[in-house]
Amino acid sequence: MIHKNTPEEMIEVIRKAPKVALFSHVSPDGDCIGSMLAIGLALEKMGKEVSLYNPNPVPSYLAFLPGSSRISQALPSPQAKVLLFVDCTDLGRVNMSRSDIPEDSTVLNLDHHISNLFFGDFNWVDVHASSVGELAVTFINRLGVEFDVDMATNLYTAIVTDSGCFEYSNTTAQTHRLTADLLDIGVDLSLIHHNIFNQKPLAQIRLLQCALNGLEILADGQLAIMTLSAEDFQKSGAEQEMSEGLVNHARSIAGVEVAVLLKELSPHEIKGGLRSNLWLNVNEIAALFGGGGHQRAAGCTLRIPMAEAKQSITTAVEEALRIGRDH
Amino acid sequence: MIHKNTPEEMIEVIRKAPKVALFSHVSPDGDCIGSMLAIGLALEKMGKEVSLYNPNPVPSYLAFLPGSSRISQALPSPQAKVLLFVDCTDLGRVNMSRSDIPEDSTVLNLDHHISNLFFGDFNWVDVHASSVGELAVTFINRLGVEFDVDMATNLYTAIVTDSGCFEYSNTTAQTHRLTADLLDIGVDLSLIHHNIFNQKPLAQIRLLQCALNGLEILADGQLAIMTLSAEDFQKSGAEQEMSEGLVNHARSIAGVEVAVLLKELSPHEIKGGLRSNLWLNVNEIAALFGGGGHQRAAGCTLRIPMAEAKQSITTAVEEALRIGRDH
Numbered sequence: 019m020i021h022k023n024t025p026e027e028m029i030e031v032i033r034k035a036p037k038v039a040l041f042s043h044v045s046p047d048g049d050c051i052g053s054m055l056a057i058g059l060a061l062e063k064m065g066k067e068v069s070l071y072n073p074n075p076v077p078s079y080l081a082f083l084p085g086s087s088r089i090s091q092a093l094p095s096p097q098a099k100v101l102l103f104v105d106c107t108d109l110g111r112v113n114m115s116r117s118d119i120p121e122d123s124t125v126l127n128l129d130h131h132i133s134n135l136f137f138g139d140f141n142w143v144d145v146h147a148s149s150v151g152e153l154a155v156t157f158i159n160r161l162g163v164e165f166d167v168d169m170a171t172n173l174y175t176a177i178v179t180d181s182g183c184f185e186y187s188n189t190t191a192q193t194h195r196l197t198a199d200l201l202d203i204g205v206d207l208s209l210i211h212h213n214i215f216n217q218k219p220l221a222q223i224r225l226l227q228c229a230l231n232g233l234e235i236l237a238d239g240q241l242a243i244m245t246l247s248a249e250d251f252q253k254s255g256a257e258q259e260m261s262e263g264l265v266n267h268a269r270s271i272a273g274v275e276v277a278v279l280l281k282e283l284s285p286h287e288i289k290g291g292l293r294s295n296l297w298l299n300v301n302e303i304a305a306l307f308g309g310g311g312h313q314r315a316a317g318c319t320l321r322i323p324m325a326e327a328k329q330s331i332t333t334a335v336e337e338a339l340r341i342g343r344d345h
Numbered sequence: 346m347i348h349k350n351t352p353e354e355m356i357e358v359i360r361k362a363p364k365v366a367l368f369s370h371v372s373p374d375g376d377c378i379g380s381m382l383a384i385g386l387a388l389e390k391m392g393k394e395v396s397l398y399n400p401n402p403v404p405s406y407l408a409f410l411p412g413s414s415r416i417s418q419a420l421p422s423p424q425a426k427v428l429l430f431v432d433c434t435d436l437g438r439v440n441m442s443r444s445d446i447p448e449d450s451t452v453l454n455l456d457h458h459i460s461n462l463f464f465g466d467f468n469w470v471d472v473h474a475s476s477v478g479e480l481a482v483t484f485i486n487r488l489g490v491e492f493d494v495d496m497a498t499n500l501y502t503a504i505v506t507d508s509g510c511f512e513y514s515n516t517t518a519q520t521h522r523l524t525a526d527l528l529d530i531g532v533d534l535s536l537i538h539h540n541i542f543n544q545k546p547l548a549q550i551r552l553l554q555c556a557l558n559g560l561e562i563l564a565d566g567q568l569a570i571m572t573l574s575a576e577d578f579q580k581s582g583a584e585q586e587m588s589e590g591l592v593n594h595a596r597s598i599a600g601v602e603v604a605v606l607l608k609e610l611s612p613h614e615i616k617g618g619l620r621s622n623l624w625l626n627v628n629e630i631a632a633l634f635g636g637g638g639h640q641r642a643a644g645c646t647l648r649i650p651m652a653e654a655k656q657s658i659t660t661a662v663e664e665a666l667r668i669g670r671d672h
Contacts, residue, residue, distance in 0.1 A: 183510050185538050191528040198521035211512050217599040227557035272544040
């Protein structure tokens with residue numbers, strides 16, 4: 019039987035377990051790593067044996083997190099009787115399936131994603147939490163473990179990462195109250211912010227340079243469009259994923275409603291990222307090209323050369339801006 | 346007699362006053378405008394007559410703040426009997442002197458700057474507050490006025506501005522707790538963040554482009570230096586002050602300890618801004634060139650051509666990095 023949102027029962031299972039194995043998702047971020055580490059440290063304070071797993075290496079910008087060097091890329095063997103999955107919508111997020119888990123084990127699922135599959139025997143899924151970090155604070159509180167600076171550093175990192183430095187709309191009064199409790203314990207804000215936000219690869223800055231060199235402002239200043247050719251990636255030494263977030267530079271310009279970044283993956287494969295500021299539904303524009311997403315952030319792939327892709331997207335955005343204004 | 350840090354007495358003066366004139370400083374920012382507006386709205390809720398003054402026009406990115414259109418650039422005439430100065434270290438910050446104020450008036454001074462001159466008859470100066478916004482929340486609480494969304498929007502803007510989106514080291518547990526109270530009232534995070542952070546002049550983005558095109562990484566990746574020529578400013582259409590913050594792009598590169606931005610004000614006048622990340626004292630480097638500032642942020646002016654200035658600063662930074670490492 020699946021138990022949905024049963025924090026009390028989950029805490030009871032943890033209390034009784036002498037050993038707990040913790041798991042966090044592929045392409046790890048500050049939220050899953052910080053939350054897993056904080057809970058792991060808390061469980062050790064209770065005298066439990068803890069293992070920490072992530073399928074990938076911890077990104078270098080998170081290496082400052084207390085305990086991070088103990089995270090293993092090898093699955094615990096033998097598998098523990100109690101497994102806690104942190105920030106994972108499903109077992110696929112840790113490259114696992116139910117057959118990897120012994121029948122008599124208990125699976126605990128702590129998450130905040132709306133797409134969570136309730137794959138655990140006990141599940142604590144709160145979609146109103148900005149981050150699993152928030153849930154981890156409550157989790158540790160309920161276990162009755164006293165917070166220390168190492169735990170607070172991990173938890174602050176988790177929350178600040180997934181709330182976008184308290185900017186994203188998932189940030190609530192509760193996010194700030196829990197953060198206040200962590201600051202009371204004493205976290206080094208400068209150290210954390212330096213590690214999380216000031217460790218950009220030089221290649222990413224070079225890619226921003228290329229993007230800005232190709233920036234065009236159209237539609238009476240309402241559309242800002244940037245392009246990155248395959249050559250731009252090559253000469254910057256940048257990986258595809260380093261273009262993440264660059265579109266926000268275009269979006270931050272006064273008067274801009276729609277920002278677009280077009281990336282050339284190959285000569286006839288252009289990936290488009292669209293963002294809007296206040297009112298335009300870019301999901302509808304992305305849908306015109308077989309893509310999708312959300313009203314303010316969407317994406318699509320166009321199997322045509324860059325110049326054509328740019329023209330097509332520009333025309334579609336200009337049309338949408340015109341219709342929107344006329345309403 | 347000067348009363349230092351007398352919140353209770355200040356509140357009493359306000360309670361008894363039928364009319365209050367509010368003042369905020371030149372080159373206004375989100376903290377002084379937001380705090381002044383919130384207090385003004387609260388006083389009006391109490392049935393008082395309120396005037397709002399700033400020596401400069403409200404910046405366009407703050408025009409969304411409820412009540413901002415009522416801020417006047419004309420001094421109240423006749424001058425009120427009770428004057429409240431918000432976020433001002435001294436009367437000079439509002440282009441006023443004591444002779445502009447009638448003898449029988451009461452001057453109230455609400456501020457958080459360590460350099461405050463305690464120029465009021467009653468002063469409430471808390472240097473531990475991240476922002477005057479924090480003090481304004483407490484101020485309004487003590488007046489017993491119920492918060493509304495307009496007041497909360499102004500106060501959130503004040504706090505988020507001066508705490509650097511909760512990143513600066515002046516951010517405390519109290520900052521987050523007061524912010525939580527404001528979110529409970531219901532502020533539109535997207536709207537506020539869009540207005541404050543996504544309204545950059547295009548010229549500033551063009552200036553960033555120029556700065557990145559001139560970015561050099563030296564000293565084994567520890568020094569990132571950018572230059573902006575007079576021509577760069579001209580072709581970007583940017584004002585001098587728009588270069589503010591650009592040096593942080595250089596500082597955000599992994600491995601960089603020192604970031605420098607050199608601006609050509611005229612052919613023999615180069616202004617240098619220096620930032621360090623973790624350990625190097627850039628104040629000492631700026632001092633070598635007759636400048637100064639803080640350990641992690643300092644500036645200086647060099648009266649030599651750009652190429653020479655760049656060479657001199659680079660040599661000084663490289664030397665400091667070498668000495669620091671050898672210790």
